[in-house]
Amino acid sequence: MDMTGEQRIPAPRDAVWRALNDPEVLKACIPGCQELNKLSDTEMTATVVLKVGPVSARFSGAVTLLDLDPPKSYRISGEGQGGVAGFAKGDAKVSLEEDGAETILRYEVEAQVGGKLAQLGARLIDATAKQMSGAFFKRFAQEVLARQAQDAAPAPQESPQEPASAAAAPAGTPAPAATASEPPPAIAPAQAPRAAAPAAPPAAPETGALRPLALGVLMGVFAIAGFVFGGMSQSAGGGLPVSGAFLLAVLLIVVAAIGYLFGRLDGRRA
Known part of the structure; x- marks a missing residue:
């Protein structure tokens, strides 16, 4: 049995050549192909289930690629056994010819069949072979185009995310500011009794009222100190030099503020 033909595939010759040598592509395109294993660059084994007229058979065979001339042509030699x-x-010669952005694939097949298949007649065998050939090339063109589209698609880009340190800085900064702003409004009520001298309560209740205020101011001062020293530590860890004299000055300011606060309390108690 001899068969010749050609197919126009809307893809570059290099892409068609790669697909013809890809076992996954061939397995997806050969009608009835159940298995296709690549043993080497020139050898493959296959298992194909075929139905020719009333005869159904499961063929297991081997295929060898010969006379390779990438990406122009090669020759295929194979044999399959279908039991009873x-x-x-047979042999098949395949050639690829460039035609602009497309490729013309030409093939020449010489095959022999035996057993029950040979008894079906050349006309039925030829018709089945042409039908299988048409189905193969239709699927093959679809596979090549699908792979081209996949290769041409841009890779998905991940949206940039803010670093953890940058995101944490704005959230942490307002907290100390809010704490530092609490003491000034709280001091104003403590000065109000001095404006109304006739109705001023005794000194002992006034001192007791200042104790929660002193505790709040003290906690605010410690919060400011912690924020300052924490900021200095982060700056130092980021590679910015921090002067020891500067840290000492900040510490002295905090201690002086605490001393001034408790001095006011002692003066009121007296």
């Missing part, structure tokens, strides 16, 4: 259904063997 018969056997098939």
Whole structure:
């Protein structure tokens, strides 16, 4: 049995050549192909289930690629056994010709069949072979185009995320400011009794009222100190030099503020 033909594939010759040598592509395109394993760059094994007229058979065979001239042409030699259904063997020459952005694939097949398949007649065998050939090339063109589209698609880009340190800085900064702003409004009520001297309560209740205020101011001062020293530590960890004299000055200011606060309390108690 001899068969010749050609197919126009809307893809560059290099892409068509790669697909013809890709076992996954061939397995997806060969009608009835159940298995296709690549043993080497020139050898493959396959298992194909075929139905020719009333005869159904499961063929297991081997294929060898010969006379390779990438990406222009090669020759395929193969043989398959289908048990009582018969056997098939033959050679096929495949050539690829560039035509602009497309490729013309030409093939020439010489095959022999035996067993029950040979008894079906050349006309039925030829019709089945042409039908299988048309189905193969239709799927093959679709596979090549699908792979081209996949390769041409841009890779998905991940949206940039803010670093953890940058995101944490704005959230942490307002907290100390809010704490530092609490003491000034709280001091104003403590000065109000001095404006109304006739109705001023005794000194002992006034001192007791200042104790929660002193505790709040003290906690605010410690919060400010912690924020300052924490900021200095982060700056130092980021590679910015921090002067020891500057840290000492900040510490002295905090201690002086605490001393001034408790001095006011002692003066009121007296």
